[in-house]
Amino acid sequence: MSVFWRYHSISQKRCRLITQKKSGICNARNNEKSFRCLSTIVEQPKSRNTLKFGILGIGIGITLGTGYAISKINEARKNLFLEGTEVDVKLLNFKPNVESSRKVVSPMDTTGLKLTLFQYQTCPFCCKVRTLLDFYGISYDIVEVDPVLRKEISWSRYKKVPILLAEVNNKYQPLYDSSMIMSIIASYLHDKSISLTELSKYYPILSIHDESGKFKHEVVNKYFLMYQNNIPEDRKLHDIVEERKWRKWADDVFVHMLSPNVYRTLGEAYQTFNWFSEVGHWNEYFPAWERAIMINVGAIAMWLISKQLKKRHHLKDNVRQSFYDEINVWMREVKSSGGPFKGGSNPDLSDLAVYGVLKSIEGCEAFKDALEHTNFGQWFYAVKEKVDSHAGSVYLSN
Ligand SMILES: N[C@@H](CCC(=O)N[C@@H](CS)C(=O)NCC(=O)O)C(=O)O
DSSP: OHHHHHHHHHHHHHHHHHHHHHHOOOOHHHHHHHHHHHHHHHHHHHHHHHHHHHHHHHHHHHHHHHHHHHHHHHHHHHHHHHTTOBOOOOOBSSOOSOOOSEEEOOTTOOSOOOEEEEEOTTOHHHHHHHHHHHHHTOOEEEEEOOTTTOGGGTTOSOOSSOEEEEEETTEEEEEESHHHHHHHHHHHHHOTTSOHHHHHTTSOEEEEEOTTSOEEEEETTTTOOOOTTOOOTTOOHHHHHHHHHHHHHHHHTGGGGHHHHHTSSHHHHHHHHHHHHHHTTHHHHSOHHHHHHHHHHHHHHHHHHHHHHHHHTTOOSSHHHHHHHHHHHHHHHHHHTTSSBTTBSSOOHHHHHHHHHHHTTTTSHHHHHHHHHSSOHHHHHHHHHHHHTTGGGGGGGO
16 A cells, blocks of 8 residues: 555656656646646556566566575586595694684593684584593593574685694694584594594595485495404494494484474473573573574574474474383483493493483473483493593593
8 A cells, every 4th residue: 555655646646757857837727737637647567567567576586596406506517426425524734713602621531632623502412522532531622603693614625613723733623513522533443543633534534425316425434443353352342333333323313302402392492592501601602692693593494494303304293202202212221232322331332322312401391301302321320430530431441
């Protein structure tokens, strides 16, 4: 209505101007007559303009649609060309110019490793890596990454976290993917004569299309430890295979229980993001405007996305039930291996991986509900005690 009114009053003005120009006389009667004669005409430009705008809109739509389709076709062609090729991970000559947010210093650390972890405090994959480093008592710097703008990792072509940057012979080796990072560090602790850079060659990153045709980067061997023909005497082959299997389960199955549960409702999504902000010390690292974007955009986006994730990973309508079911699957495994851990009397890498995943939601409603409705609490707090006391540091002297 208001749009029409504006159009009409503009048309009246235009009408007067045209009349004045044509007659050359500024005469009220003339104007009125001219307006009357033109007022029928102004309705025609309106429909012509509507048609013009319509055609223009369709034209823009077709152009944008075609542009998008062409860019998708080109991307698909490029990805097809990359199928089966190895991603070239370059050593950096300089450390990226990003200030570390905080340092985790362990007095037990004898590794000499100089590590910087680019992370989100509550990302399950980052929690897995921190759990491993803390368990072994390895010192590291942390760079907290803004999950929306991600400017702290603008130096990297890989745009996910965690990224562990290791100083090796005055250069910087970026290590990607939480499971690969865990395997590389554990392999290094087993035999420190092989550098992290050399070890990383056992974990090539390949460009592939998965079974659904989606293009992705796959880290080969990421669940394998490189024992170099020297399997520790206290490890049986069965334990090694089991450890691999359950680490993979943590990534392929268990982690997918989290988002639909912690972002189940908009209220829960906001509660989750406020807890992320609290434990991630966002008020120390990010200005208020950036924090507001992170919390509001994050909570609304994740609440919406979690509905698709629920479908994609086949969770029950009552998503909590699926979460409890998987926790029970895990606890049965822990029990069957004699406990208190899956690894026996000490946590193995699968204990650390599953613990890391759960740790990432420790302050959420879903975690509290799971404590009440399942019996994982005893195992969880036993692992926590081992991690917080750096119980794995006894292996550093190897
Ligand atoms: N397979 C990777 C997954 C890492 C991952 O998905 N990280 C998420 C944070 S929880 C991320 O950075 N997402 C950013 C994005 O997908 O754009 C790993 O295990 O490290």
